[in-house]
Amino acid sequence: MKRVLSDMYFLGRKCIFCDKYGLYRLADKRVKCKHCNKKYRLQKLKDDMQILYYFYLEISARKTARELDFRYKPIHRKFMDFRKSIADYCNAEARRLNGEIEMDESYFGGKKKGKRGRGAKNKEIA
Template sequence: MLYYFYLEISARRAANELNINYNVVHRKFMHFRRCISNYCNNETRKLYGELELDESYFGGRRKGNRGRGAKNKAIVFGILERKGKIHTVIVQDVSADTLMNEIKNKTKKGSVFYTDGWKSYASLEQYGKHNIIDHSKELVSNHNHINGIEGFWSFAKERFHKYHGISKTNYPFYLKEMEFRFNHRNENVYKLLIDMSIVRRVV
């Protein structure tokens, strides 16, 4: 079952091909996602250097209203370390208090931060070097951009489109799966999954 999960084959298709009850496969797949979530959340190294920050809205049918939340949508905040990893978290809002609390928990002071002009990032100048990207006024330069994290949003949303009716409770586990796959996209993900001792028992 783990190999089907690694290949991003749906639980329903895996159940059909393995001739196993769908609910059994779905539970195993969710177990794998919880293992991955624990693996990601246990990462204690703080991100440092050139960091791209952004928020995006996942799920639901209505377009998100930035700053006031979005009905039926999950607000995801991301921090991407250039030439490194991305950290994602579902947040309740995009206020300065919420975002700065996450930034201070997951990044080292003195980093170089790249963001758009959203007001909640204003106090970043007291925590490191803050570069603001204004997409409406300037062309993207070699360094002054947030293309990396925008690439992750596309990577994740393309995969989320395959799923239907993800519960609010399970959404964080799917998100961490996307984070894990993105962070290890140039590695042997199947071997990494096998090496997780907590997963090994149910391959």
């Protein structure tokens, strides 16, 4: 866990949004990126990364909250956000793949006609 934390510290040196060096500290302890102008709190990022890490390890929201000393509800909400992000990504990916398959079918002259699969003609029983 210590190693992860130190990695995250260096991750904070680079802007997480545009991946460029050029962060500077603001008076309210947030950092601001001079390239994309995004402002964020490093501590919040560290917390989020840690929560994500626990999520990745498939540790329950309740246990994560207990171990990281957070309240359960925000952790639970975060976990749901992670799941939703994953689901959205999968759906988008599936749509993209379906699009490709449809394209292939039109390229090869559309769907085959006639019976397919079990009981189809010209099919030997293995």
